[in-house]
Amino acid sequence: MIRAAIVRPAGAWSEAPADRVTLSYDDRHRRRIAMRGDGGLAFLLDLPEALSLRDGDGLVLEDGRIVAVRAKPEALLEIRARDAHHLARLAWHIGNRHVPAAIGAGRILIRPDHVIAEMLEGLGAELAAAEAPFDPEGGAYAEARHEAGGHAGHRHGAGDHHHAAGEPHHHAHGDRHPHSHERS
Structure with a gap:
């Protein structure tokens, strides 16, 4: 099966796409998965790390063709x-x-x-x-990754970061525990 191992950010490619994949927000956060384009092209998405694909990104196939990503x-x-x-x-x-x-x-x-x-x-x-x-804001770190062509940039996970109140705190962004950063 042909592989796609590179993501070109929206606006960084202009070729006519070989096919398109239309994916929900959840389905656009991927690293490795067999996919079938809307037109039937089968390929393996095989990225070095999990990325949040954005509407308009291009998945570069091994033969140089591009599969366009569309937000469902x-x-x-x-x-x-x-x-x-x-x-x-x-x-x-x-x-x-x-x-x-x-x-x-x-x-x-x-x-x-x-x-x-x-x-x-x-x-x-x-x-x-x-x-x-649904193509939500990716945050500063995701934007840096996107501007670098999909392979560079810091991956934001659990760790220190600052919020409007200016106080650092620790938590994993995957947790869904309601909390507030407001000060009394």
Whole structure:
């Protein structure tokens, strides 16, 4: 089976793709898996480390062809605000809870979560169900990885990092324990 071992970030390739793979947000975090493109091309994704593939990335096959990555539409929660300041404030609260979020002009998209929705409503957000491709912000370390062509850059995991309050703390980003970084 032909392999794809290199990821070219969205915007870093212009060839016509040999095929496309349309994947949900969860299915785009991969290292090694047999895949079949939307047009039927079978290949093995075989990356040196697990990466979060982004909409528009190109998977480079051994023969030089590219398979385009597309974000699959999924059920989301659309968040709107009164003004830009209010939207920034809502984004801060979402990020403070480590919820993946796609930030666009005038709106934020997250996966449906009734606890987060209640918090946002309490902060005055306008919420609506939406269906769209989910391609959340990757964070500073993921952006560095993407700009380096998929192989360089620091992988952020458990360890020290700083938040808006300026205090470091330790936790694994895979944990889903609700916590706050706010100071009293």
